[in-house]
Amino acid sequence: MVTTVQDSSAQVVRGPATTTSPPARRRKGPASRRNDTWVAWLLVTPALLGFGVFFAYPMLRGVYLSFTEFHILTPPVWTGLENVQELIGDTRFWHSLGVTAYFVVLSVVLGVGVSLLTAVVLHRLGVGTTVRGLMILPFLISGVVTALVWTWMLDPQLGIVNQLITWITGEPVMFFASDTWAVPTLAALNVWKTMGYNAVLIFAGLQTIPATIYEAGRIDGASEFQMFRSLTLPLLRPILVMVVILNVIGSTQIFDIVQVSTKGGPADASLVLQMYIYDKAFGQFDFGYAATMSLALFLMLVAVTFTQMRMARAGESDTN
Amino acid sequence: MTVPMRLGRGVAWGYLVVVLLVTIFPFYWIVRTALSNNFAMSTDPSSLLPVDFTWGPFQRALGLASPAEAAAEGGSGASIDLALALWNSIVYAGLLTLCTVVFSALAAYAFARLQWKGRELVFGVLLTALMVPSVFTLLPNFVLMKDLGLLNTFGGMILPGAFFSAFNIFFLRQFMLGLSNEVEEAAIIDGAGPLRVCFRIVLPMSVAPMATLTLLQFITTWNDYFWPLLVTNDESVRPLTLALAVFKQSSPQASLDWAGLMAATLVAALPMLLLFVVFGRRLVNSIGFTGIK
Numbered sequence: 001m002v003t004t005v006q007d008s009s010a011q012v013v014r015g016p017a018t019t020t021s022p023p024a025r026r027r028k029g030p031a032s033r034r035n036d037t038w039v040a041w042l043l044v045t046p047a048l049l050g051f052g053v054f055f056a057y058p059m060l061r062g063v064y065l066s067f068t069e070f071h072i073l074t075p076p077v078w079t080g081l082e083n084v085q086e087l088i089g090d091t092r093f094w095h096s097l098g099v100t101a102y103f104v105v106l107s108v109v110l111g112v113g114v115s116l117l118t119a120v121v122l123h124r125l126g127v128g129t130t131v132r133g134l135m136i137l138p139f140l141i142s143g144v145v146t147a148l149v150w151t152w153m154l155d156p157q158l159g160i161v162n163q164l165i166t167w168i169t170g171e172p173v174m175f176f177a178s179d180t181w182a183v184p185t186l187a188a189l190n191v192w193k194t195m196g197y198n199a200v201l202i203f204a205g206l207q208t209i210p211a212t213i214y215e216a217g218r219i220d221g222a223s224e225f226q227m228f229r230s231l232t233l234p235l236l237r238p239i240l241v242m243v244v245i246l247n248v249i250g251s252t253q254i255f256d257i258v259q260v261s262t263k264g265g266p267a268d269a270s271l272v273l274q275m276y277i278y279d280k281a282f283g284q285f286d287f288g289y290a291a292t293m294s295l296a297l298f299l300m301l302v303a304v305t306f307t308q309m310r311m312a313r314a315g316e317s318d319t320n
Numbered sequence: 321m322t323v324p325m326r327l328g329r330g331v332a333w334g335y336l337v338v339v340l341l342v343t344i345f346p347f348y349w350i351v352r353t354a355l356s357n358n359f360a361m362s363t364d365p366s367s368l369l370p371v372d373f374t375w376g377p378f379q380r381a382l383g384l385a386s387p388a389e390a391a392a393e394g395g396s397g398a399s400i401d402l403a404l405a406l407w408n409s410i411v412y413a414g415l416l417t418l419c420t421v422v423f424s425a426l427a428a429y430a431f432a433r434l435q436w437k438g439r440e441l442v443f444g445v446l447l448t449a450l451m452v453p454s455v456f457t458l459l460p461n462f463v464l465m466k467d468l469g470l471l472n473t474f475g476g477m478i479l480p481g482a483f484f485s486a487f488n489i490f491f492l493r494q495f496m497l498g499l500s501n502e503v504e505e506a507a508i509i510d511g512a513g514p515l516r517v518c519f520r521i522v523l524p525m526s527v528a529p530m531a532t533l534t535l536l537q538f539i540t541t542w543n544d545y546f547w548p549l550l551v552t553n554d555e556s557v558r559p560l561t562l563a564l565a566v567f568k569q570s571s572p573q574a575s576l577d578w579a580g581l582m583a584a585t586l587v588a589a590l591p592m593l594l595l596f597v598v599f600g601r602r603l604v605n606s607i608g609f610t611g612i613k
Contacts, residue, residue, distance in 0.1 A: 036434045036435055036436050036514055037436040037437065039430070039434065039513070039514045039515055040430040040434040040436040040439070040514075041430075041436070043426040043427060043429060043430040043434075043518070044426070044427045044430045044431070044442060046423040046426065046427070046483045046484075047423055047424065047426075047427035047446065047483060047484045047489060048442070048446075048484075049483055049484075050423070050480075050482065050483025050484025051445075051446055051449065051483075051484045051486075053464075053483075054457070054461060054464070054479065054480040054481075054483070054484065055449050055452075055457060055484060057460075057464070058457045058460035058461045058463075058464055059452065059456065059457055059460070061460040061463070061464075062456055062457065062459060062460040065459070065460060065463075072463070072466070114339075117335070118335075118336070118339055121332045121335055121336055122336070124332065125329070125332055125333065125336065127336070129600075129601050129604055129605075130600075131336070131340065132604045133596070133600040133601065133603070133604050134340060134343065134344060135339075135340070135343060136596075136600075136603065136604060136607065137343060137344065137347065137593075137596065138343060138346075139539075139607075140539060140543075140589075140592040140593070140595070140596050141543065141589045141592055142542070142543035142544075142545060142560075142561045142588075142589075143543065143545060143561075144543075144545055144561045144562075144564050144565050145561075145564065145585050145588060145589050148564065148568060148581060148582075148585050149346045149349065149350055149582070149585065150346065152349070152353065152578050152581070152582065153346060153349055155578075157362075157365070158361065158362055158365040158578070159365075160349060160365070160366060163365055163366040164366075167366075192342070192343070192346075195339075195343075196343060197607060200604055200607045200608055201607060201608065203608065204607070204608025204609070207608070224325075224328060249453060252453075253453060253454070253455050255545070255546050256545040256546065256561075259545075259549075259565070260565050260568065274455060274546075277455070277459075278546075281459055281462075282550070287459065287463070290459055291459055291460070294455050294456050294458075294459060295456065297453075297455060297456070298452065298453060298455070298456040301453055302451070
């Protein structure tokens with residue numbers, strides 16, 4: 001609930017893993033068996049309550065609200081598929097969906113690419129924990145801080161980055177204030193914030209690959225690049241799939257960086273979906289429609305995640 | 321080593337240095353800006369050192385500077401009660417983390433170490449929460465908080481995340497499944513009941529993963545923006561992330577007090593940076609660990 005995008009998205013991916021985990025196997029003394037059931041229910045009660053009240057109930061309510069006209073102060077009125085019809089004809093919704101997709105593609109391609117390269121370089125150079133530690137510094141600070149610092153550094157007049165750009169090209173780049181640059185800039189900020197975390201995840205995956213495999217490769221005369229392509233990449237596939245899914249889900253729900261830096265502007269150029277949902281709900285108090293949009297976003301996320309997992313599995317059977 | 325190999329290593333090191341520089345430079349820039357005179361900065365924006373060194377921005381950010389002093393250094397009229405926001409963040413992130421880790425550990429124990437009817441079913445039901453992104457439950461939860469009259473209270477901020485976290489339960493259960501039975505069985509033979517086994521044996525043995533979760537949960541809650549934004553609009557409970565955003569939005573766009581803003585940002589990020597200094601190594605390892613799981 002009150003977890004960040006990254007955390008909640010992590011949950012989505014890890015779900016299916018349980019089905020393969022072995023059930024608890026243990027024999028217990030007959031003396032304790034008697035008490036276990038009520039103690040167990042006692043211990044899971046807080047979690048069950050939290051699940052019911054703050055997850056299951058809101059979820060069902062969210063589905064219900066999606067089909068109502070609801071302005072918070074008066075009770076919701078059932079309107080059937082009216083919201084869905086409105087959604088289909090809402091050009092601003094489709095625009096924001098496009099913006100979100102553009103942002104996600106840029107973030108994920110760039111982010112996972114750079115993270116992978118960084119992780120491999122860290123691994124091959126045998127760099128210690130300290131450097132990896134420095135890499136995760138941006139993970140520790142909030143999206144708000146990220147947006148503030150970069151807004152300042154990219155400021156057209158006084159920002160240090162634009163000082164440098166002006167010195168080289170003669171004119172500043174309007175990073176946040178131009179139609180062309182707003183989304184790529186936001187994606188770059190997102191990559192800056194998540195790169196280290198992803199690199200550490202991928203690095204951990206690299207560590208599970210036994211060194212002997214590389215030794216064998218070297219004896220066979222494989223080059224560094226060949227080894228990367230035919231040893232590292234296939235062996236890293238599971239963790240890469242996880243990182244990609246994490247990043248897709250995380251960046252689809254991007255909000256804080258956008259809200260603090262561009263607020264969706266200029267002229268809706270960076271109006272990501274979550275920004276639009278927030279605006280509908282808390283700017284125009286159109287809660288029913290906002291709920292419809294979050295339902296749509298949820299369904300799309302499920303579809304995308306499902307497809308990615310299918311693709312990952314299909315790929316697996318190819319290589320094995 | 322062959323020449324191309326040495327060349328490759330050189331390129332790799334070069335790449336690493338660039339990445340590190342891009343990662344760390346913004347942090348330096350926060351410090352540099354926060355120690356500059358906001359007026360003087362506009363005359364020498366590319367100086368790599370603080371311009372006209374002063375503690376003024378920190379005094380402004382913490383509300384210690386008089387209006388005249390603030391104006392003299394280019395501060396805007398806007399101010400935030402940073403100390404209050406800091407306290408709010410500590411209460412919010414601290415309580416939520418404490419509750420969620422404790423309750424998750426209790427549930428994880430029941431799922432991992434106790435035999436009871438319906439265990440797999442209940443666990444399976446709870447795990448469905450892993451599949452739903454938070455965006456979908458946020459709006460209805462806001463409505464619920466409003467119905468309960470909990471807007472602008474710590475209760476409203478903390479309750480939804482306090483009792484249940486599917487990931488935390490899952491993570492701790494996995495760890496507890498791997499614990500050996502011997503100590504536990506000895507205790508049971510000595511007549512210890514399941515609660516006693518839980519608190520005296522299993523939980524103490526699970527301190528390490530609980531610490532990891534505490535750390536990760538605290539960081540994510542501390543940095544969360546969307547949920548506090550929904551349920552609070554009052555300064556008395558507003559956490560740092562929100563206070564910072566409000567501070568920026570409330571200052572006039574034309575003459576933003578960047579020095580003051582960066583000072584406030586630094587104060588906001590400081591607790592996380594402290595955590596990093598103390599737990600950096602553990603953090604790196606635990607991120608890797610959660611990935612492998």
